[in-house]
Amino acid sequence: MSATIRDVAERAGVGLATVSRVVNNSPLVSPATRQRVLNVIAELRYTPHQAARSLSLGKTLTVTTIAPFFTRPSVVERLRGVEANLADSGYQLIVCNVETVERRDICLRDLPRKERSDGVLIISLAPHPEEVTALQQPGVAVVLIDTYVAGMTCVFIDDQQGGYIATRHLLDLGHERIAYISDPLTDPFNFTSSRDRYAGYRQALTDAGMPFCESYHRSGMHGRYEARRLATELLSLDRAPTAIFAASDTQALGVLEAAHDIHLRVPDDLSVIGYDDIEIAEYLGLTTIRQPLFETGARGVELLLERLGNLDTDPVSERMPVELVIRRTTAAPRKLSSDAERR
Amino acid sequence: MSATIRDVAERAGVGLATVSRVVNNSPLVSPATRQRVLNVIAELRYTPHQAARSLSLGKTLTVTTIAPFFTRPSVVERLRGVEANLADSGYQLIVCNVETVERRDICLRDLPRKERSDGVLIISLAPHPEEVTALQQPGVAVVLIDTYVAGMTCVFIDDQQGGYIATRHLLDLGHERIAYISDPLTDPFNFTSSRDRYAGYRQALTDAGMPFCESYHRSGMHGRYEARRLATELLSLDRAPTAIFAASDTQALGVLEAAHDIHLRVPDDLSVIGYDDIEIAEYLGLTTIRQPLFETGARGVELLLERLGNLDTDPVSERMPVELVIRRTTAAPRKLSSDAERR
DNA sequence: CTGTTAGCGCATTCAC
């Protein structure tokens, strides 16, 4: 059995409280006894028992992160931001991966409870209205990452702006047939990014006086294969698009594959722009919208830690900027170039 | 304040123990009272307090995973395997990311203690001999993933075999100048994979009666950029290699970049083989050695869960197989082709 | 400055 605070106290010839004070760096201990206790602690390899500590403190000393689809590079990057800022806070990080809707609902309902965790970070999953009221119960601090919900503390991305910028970039290059490939706009997980980026896409089209063509928007399950399929459909349309905006870099890869399949050259025959700027994007020269992934995680933790201090602070929400990164998969459409030459 | 077991007991007009029995599915409760208690539990939204539970049980109900470099795709995939198998076990998953040697040492020393966690999974970090004896202290179950240490329970990859197969594949294609790019063979984290794969590489060369050329082995910090630099060095050698075996797919990407930089065509001018078979490998058509990443994590948890049951089982170790995946970055060397033509 | 005491919420002997 490992040493308890009592063992240390006896061996050092002091009371329990003194040991506790030493462990918790209380200044109310004379240097002499402190040193003596410290020696015994080292000797016995004493470590405070986490559970006992939390029970006594009334805090779990734990932060839970609920995230969908671990594998998605964007989620990993956010998680890394979370971990980085939590490592030295004294809080342990509990992670919970959500890959089904059932799990999503269970996690959102059961995990944010003060008996389980002092704070909860929810990544990319927007709580439904009923869930929001449950989440606002006092006791647990909740911070939403990559999602905006009025009345809750969130660190989110201006995805509408991102969609706008992406589309605008294509428009500026002279494209007139711009398609958008994304996850389903409404899904049971309640992801919001595809939806917001879509709104930006539509807005940019409108602002440019460009008509929106229903058949230029395709959506399907997230992932490269599905995106490839959707892009193939798009590219075999009568008036095939000359540019495709994919709601994520992963999906943009699928688009590139589809183009390759039918021997279209990128960017000569087809422009492709992604979203996220994951690591491989640079390698592939993919034009994309960069969003601060790591930073959202890191900032989310900061806000959570603040709230952990005093729970009754007003919710704040912070919007993080996106940025267009132009690389080698976008260019002026061929038709336009020839038009230009003709003049 | 949230409801405690006492609140439930009072409201249901029963004793504390009865509520506890209901919560823990003890059969020693009459159906009638059970139902009554269940109703009150639902009504009060009662959830057992984790910390109190563990304190009383003498178990933390927690499993800790220590993993280096969250970002590495291989680590993420293993973690996913861990999470998948732990989700329904009733244990919470605490994750700890290690990005510096100091953290590595601290984590390995402080986390595997029964006061903190019932079980620990250590991914890709080989404990040093002193650390091993500490890890074998009773109380915590420890399972090593992607690492083999005699006397401990491990799920590991036959990396020497992997290195052998990779090199052998190149040899079979007719290559005679085969280089190897990897992490440093010995590093303070004590990663073993680069070392083992190197051993396999050397062995394959020897078995083929091929001399080993010191300058064909380059090592440097893990990552694409460094690998690109190393490959560039290699390719500007007088007798440049015709094939490069990279110790990871990520590094193989760097090699591909280096080749591209100097307009070498792959696989015509240079063959490249990676290791891991991460998702992007398929997209790029990278020939590689596939290792069961997800599975090692998943299997590691299974073994841990078993050990959690009875701690004094003998350590077991399981070796997982690797597999050559031939795609489009390896081919016979040009020189040989022309030799063949000449005949 | 330091020791003593009383819970924190729950599982678990024991009696009934």
Add this chain to the structure above:
DNA sequence: GTGAATGCGCTAACAG
């Protein structure tokens, strides 16, 4: 079947 009592290891009042 069920309830009352005990202790898990620690922190925070409190008294000295």
